[in-house]
Every structure is written in C-alpha cells, then in structure tokens.
Amino acid sequence: MPELPEVQEVRRTLEPFVLNVPIIDIKISRKSYVRAGAGSLPSLIGRKVHHTARHGKKLFCIFDDGQVLLIHLGMSGRIDCCEPATPLAPHTHFSMLLATGLEFRMRDPRRFGGLWHYPHWAAAEKAEITGKMGVDALAITAGHFAPWRTMRSRLKAHLLSQRTVAGLGNIYVDESLWLAQLHPLQVLCKIRPRHHAILADAIHAVLNKSISMGGTTLRDYRNVAQQRGRFARSLCVYGRAGMPCLRCGVKLMSKVIGGRTTVYCARCQKRI
Ligand SMILES: [Zn+2]
Structure with a gap:
C-alpha cells in the first residue's frame, strides 16, 4: 500500500503532466469512486492545477481558482498520464483530458482509494486534516510526542492510526521502530522523552x-512515469521475519499486531 514516500513520489512525477495545463474534459467511469463532490467535478473543466500539496498519504491538487481535488491511492491506486488512444486499463474509474493532449487516468482494482472534490482549501483541510490527522511525518519533532506522556495506547497501533503522525503505514512503522529500537507494543506513556527524539x-x-x-x-x-520504487532491497525488518536482525543477529520475530503482520527484533526492541 502506498505510504508517504510513494505518495510523495507520485506527486513529484505527476506535477510535470498537470501543473498549469487546462482540463478539457472529465470522465467518471465509476461514480462511487468520487467520494465527495461528484456533482461539482465538471466545474474543474477549463481550470488548471496551480500547485499540489501532500499531507500524510493524501495528495491534493489545488486549482487556479482555489478548487481542490484530493487523490487517495488506497491499496492499489495508480495514476497514468498517457495518450487518449491508449487502451483503457481495467478498473480505470476516472480520467481527465488535458490541454497537452494527454489523459490523466486513475485506476484502482481494490477501490480502497478515491477522489474527493472540495470548493476551496479551507473546506478540504476541515474535512480531511483538522482534528483527524497529526502532523505530516516529514515535519515530526520530539515535541509532537509530548501528549503521549498521558496516553496508554500501544505504539504501533497508534502510529498506524495517523492521529499523531500522518503518513506511516505498516512498512515504515516497522522500519522506524526497529531503527529507534522501540517495541511495537510499547505503551505510549512509558516512552521516555529521550526516545521521542530518537523516534522522530x-x-x-x-x-x-x-x-x-x-x-x-x-x-x-x-x-506516474510507471517506474517501480527501489527501497524494497533496503528494508531492514519488513518482510524479513525469521531472518537475522541486521544489528544483533538474532532471528526477527513476526506477530500480528492491530491486524497487521509486524516484524521486530525481540532483543533490540525491548519493551520498557
Ligand atoms: Zn536485533
């Protein structure tokens, strides 16, 4: 599932195709895939994307008149910008014809992703970010963990909830906790301030x-250029259950935590 780095990469590779290019036409093949504002989507015709923004795993296109299109890739969402004559891939739910002659297409076989249309940024922010999501993970500091001193949730489940930090999913939580030497079932209030800085x-x-x-x-x-990411070969714990810890050599453990397979080192990641 795309997490923060993948969404950031989609954003970087999408911008050259859509920035400052008027939208000529919009086709919605599956209406239910537009989760909010489907009826008002045609008002994007004639407008162009002025800039993009990202918060956690959410990608926002902000148009020249302030309208906002939120793209969530979910588990299997993929964006392609191609010639309109290119045969339509199965599970293509939405497309926009661009003035460059290319077509923006979004497909998503598992349909956990979606599109949301908002009239302006304040509406998008209120519905999507405020009170729901913590700070974007690239902006996290030790200070953002201060409220944890009174919280009894478990570390991994809390990080997956997005409430303190937005953008981490199963892969990057496991990798970050291994690097910080924190146990996934650690109770938040027992984590010492020194470790807040190490985790950030x-x-x-x-x-x-x-x-x-x-x-x-x-x-x-x-x-968007249809290239694969290359970080999989650098993963230290994710997908390595039963293999030796790269720090201490002990076999990595695998446990289902919060419904997600979790890999960690029982020696390096002690519960405090
Ligand atoms: Zn270890």
Whole structure:
C-alpha cells in the first residue's frame, strides 16, 4: 500500500503532466469512486492545477481558482498520464483530458482509494486534516510526542492510526521502530522523552532514504512515469521475519499486531 514516500513520489512525477495545463474534459467511469463532490467535478473543466500539496498519504491538487481535488491511492491506486488512444486499463474509474493532449487516468482494482472534490482549501483541510490527522511525518519533532506522556495506547497501533503522525503505514512503522529500537507494543506513556527524539529522527531517516530511492514497490506500486520504487532491497525488518536482525543477529520475530503482520527484533526492541 502506498505510504508517504510513494505518495510523495507520485506527486513529484505527476506535477510535470498537470501543473498549469487546462482540463478539457472529465470522465467518471465509476461514480462511487468520487467520494465527495461528484456533482461539482465538471466545474474543474477549463481550470488548471496551480500547485499540489501532500499531507500524510493524501495528495491534493489545488486549482487556479482555489478548487481542490484530493487523490487517495488506497491499496492499489495508480495514476497514468498517457495518450487518449491508449487502451483503457481495467478498473480505470476516472480520467481527465488535458490541454497537452494527454489523459490523466486513475485506476484502482481494490477501490480502497478515491477522489474527493472540495470548493476551496479551507473546506478540504476541515474535512480531511483538522482534528483527524497529526502532523505530516516529514515535519515530526520530539515535541509532537509530548501528549503521549498521558496516553496508554500501544505504539504501533497508534502510529498506524495517523492521529499523531500522518503518513506511516505498516512498512515504515516497522522500519522506524526497529531503527529507534522501540517495541511495537510499547505503551505510549512509558516512552521516555529521550526516545521521542530518537523516534522522530528514525522516522525522518527511514522516509528520506525511501524517498531518495523512489519509494517501495512490493507488487503494484508505480509512480506516474510507471517506474517501480527501489527501497524494497533496503528494508531492514519488513518482510524479513525469521531472518537475522541486521544489528544483533538474532532471528526477527513476526506477530500480528492491530491486524497487521509486524516484524521486530525481540532483543533490540525491548519493551520498557
Ligand atoms: Zn536485533
């Protein structure tokens, strides 16, 4: 599933196709895939994307008159910008013809992703970010973890919830916790302030390294140029259960935590 680095890579490779290019036409092949504002989507015709923004795993296109199109890739969402004559891939739910003659297409076989249309940024921010999501993971600092001192949730489940930090999913939570040497079932209030800084640094290190390698492709993920991410070969714990820990050599453990397969080192990642 695309997490922050993959969405960032989609954003970087999408911009050259859509920035400052008027939209000529819009086709919605599956109406239910537009989760909000389907009726008002035609008002994007004639407009052009002025800039893009990302918060966690959410990608926003902000148009020249302020309208906002939110793209969520979900588990298997993929964007392609191609010639309109290119045969339509199965599960293409939405397309926009661009003034360059290319067509923006979004397909998503598993349909956990979607599109949301908002009249302006304040509406998008209120519905999507405020009160729902924490700070974007690339902006996280130790100070953002201060409220954890009174919280009894478990570390991994809380990080997956997006409430303190937005953008981490199963892969990057496991990688960050291994690097910070924190146990996934650690209770938040027991984490010492010293470890808040270590965790913030670990999140930055893991995400920035993955971004520099174009993200992680396990199966489906491709950027808009249809390239795979190259970070999979640099994963330290994800997908390595039963293999030796790269720090201490002990066999990595695998456990289902919060419904997700979790890989960690029982020796390096002690519960405090
Ligand atoms: Zn270890």
